[in-house]
Amino acid sequence: MNISIFGLGYVGTVCAGCLAKDGHKVIGVDPNAHKVNLINTGASTIIEDDIGDIIKAAVAGKRLSATxxxxxxxxxxxxxxxxxxxxxQPNGDLDISQLKRVCTQIGRALQRKSAPHLVVIRSTVIPGTTDDILVPLLEKHSGKKCGHGLLVGYNPEFLREGTSVYDYYNPPKIVIGQMGARPTSLSKIYRDLPAPLIITEIRTAEMVKYADNSFHAVKVVFANEIGNICKQLKVDSHEVMRIFCQDTKLNLSPYYLRPGFAFGGSCLPKDIRAMLYRAKTLDLSVPMLASILPSNELQVKAALDMVEAGGSKKIGLLGLSFKAGTDDLRESPLVKLSEFLIGRGYDLKIYDENVSLAKIFGANKQYIEEGIPHISSLMCPDIQTLLAHAGTLIIGNYTKKYWKALKDGIAKKTVIDLVRCNDIMKAGPARYYGIAW
Ligand SMILES: NC(=O)c1ccc[n+]([C@@H]2O[C@H](COP(=O)([O-])OP(=O)(O)OC[C@H]3O[C@@H](n4cnc5c(N)ncnc54)[C@H](O)[C@@H]3O)[C@@H](O)[C@H]2O)c1
Structure with missing residues (x-):
């Protein structure tokens, strides 16, 4: 395939060298004359393992040149x-001026070309940049409409400096964002790489890169804060994290990584508080761990704001315990949300199958009756009663067995979904709002 690469920095040079090595004919483009000259004399513009030899061989084999x-x-x-x-930029915002300039230049060049051309953005950009800024620029300057002679995609790069050639050939995943679900020739150039190929919307592909990098940064800071606490407590931090990383069910896994409502329960809030208190007594600053509970509280506030925006004063809350499948109400964020709603004068009714049972039999009976009588008295005997009451229905937790009772009454409701309930999303209530989607 004939491929042009705009920008001969870390990402561009590695892509150019590796694609040429894989047999493509590659032209690198950069306004920096020194970089262009380096490539044309068979030298790399960057210092990375193996890239020097790759560029030298590609240029000698006439598969790579620069202009x-x-x-x-x-x-x-x-x-x-x-x-x-x-x-x-100095204010933290992303400077996309190089991207705007290059899309203007590519657009103008495309004006003079009749054959179809695919432009793939690989630079890291805030979601919406490609669709809202770069595509219009390409269209304006080329005189072509996207999908008609001009195709645009977004393909984030996941290489790490220092191991970039290895990473190019061993990526964790290949993500291609494209308009509609049309396959593009782009997927073909990655055909031989040993990684899952994921085709998605452009905005999603743009955001994946930020989710990845944020998570990587969080991991480093998390390990360092845990390490700093370990050191003060005379515990070997590397042994702790070695064991931590062996848990691929709850720790290094998709678990706890679905956007939704706040966490609660008898363990997480208590244990974070205890850790923070101990860090304080050790004069240790752990700002990331310290930000966890305030951030969690903001999620309760976000749900409250959604209810306020919903308009109805008659609220039905499905679920009260801190997660589905338990009657445990300790530090349940749904109890907190209920208290906020009561405090603001909402006419609240609640249904939670497990809590209803616990009211009659469980170990929580006394707590429900004596600890939270103001909430206990709002509980409905069944979902039908809850639905009949609710102008706005909040899905706080959900199990499949609720669906039978919900499905007939949901169509006319306003639903605030805190759990991403697929059944309700598919059914399409009158108004549907997800807390983080
Ligand atoms: N460096 C990394 O490890 C890495 C990894 C993944 C993603 N990214 C992202 O990839 C993008 C590129 O990063 P980088 O580190 O390679 O950047 P870089 O600064 O090393 O290189 C950018 C190159 O683009 C060139 N350029 C500027 N205007 C141009 C134009 N109009 N036409 C052609 N070339 C032009 C510059 O001269 C420069 O050589 C960034 O968005 C970055 O966030 C970087």
Missing amino acids: DSCSDAIAKTDISLVCVGTPS
């Missing part, structure tokens, strides 16, 4: 990968 001429590169290639820099 500062955008129009030349566009005329001679079918796909352009855009790998220009997106640095921070």
Whole structure:
């Protein structure tokens, strides 16, 4: 395939070298004459293991060259990968000026080309940048409509500096964001890489890169804060994290990674508080761990704001315990939400099968009757009663067995979903709001 690569920095040079090594004919484009000259003399623009030899062989084999001429590169290639820099501005916002310039240049060059051309953005950008800013620029300057002679995709890069060539050939995943679900020739150039190929919407692909990098940063800071506490408590932090990482069910796994409502229960809040208190007594600052409970509380506040925006004063809350499948109400964020709603004068009714049973039999009977009588008195005997009352229905926790009772009454309701209930989403209530989607 004939591929042009815009930007001969870390990402662009590795892509250019590896794609040429894989047999493609690659033209690198960069306004920096020094970088163009380096490539054309068979030298890498960056220091990374193996890249020097790869570039040298690719240039010697006439599969790789570089130019500062955008129009030349566009005329001679079918796909352009855009790998220009997106640095921070002083206020923290992303500087996309290089991207805007390059899309303007590519657009102008495409005006003079009749064959279809695929432009793939690889630079890291805030979701919406490609669709809302770059596609219009490409369309305006090329005179073509996206989907008609001009195709646009987004393909985030996951390589790490220092191991970039290894990472190129061993990516964790290949994500291609494209308009509609049309397959593009882009997936073909990655055909031989040993990684799952994920085709998604452009905005999703853009966001995946931020989710990844945020999580990587969180992991580093988390390990360091735990390490700093371990050190003070004379515990070997590396042994702790070695054991921690062996848990691929709850720790290094998809568990606890579904956006939704706040956490609660008898353990997480208590144990975080105890850890923070101990850190304080050790004069240790652990800002990330310290931000967990305030952030969790904001999620309760977010649910409250959604109820307020919903308008109805008659609220039905499905679920009260801290998660489905238990009657445990200790530090349940749904109890907290209920208290906020009562405090603001909402006419609240609640149904939770497990809590209803516990009211009669369980170990929680006394707590329900004496600890939270103001909430206990709002409990309905069944879902039908809850539905009949609710102008707005909040799904606080959900089990499949609720569906039989819900399905007939849901169509006319406003639903605030805190758990991402697929049954309700599919059914399509009159108004549906997800807490984090
Ligand atoms: N460096 C990494 O490890 C890494 C990893 C994944 C993603 N990314 C993302 O990839 C993008 C590129 O990062 P990088 O580190 O390679 O950047 P870089 O700054 O090393 O290179 C960018 C290159 O783009 C060139 N350029 C600027 N305007 C141009 C134009 N109009 N036409 C052609 N080239 C132009 C610059 O001269 C420069 O050589 C960024 O968005 C970055 O966030 C970087």
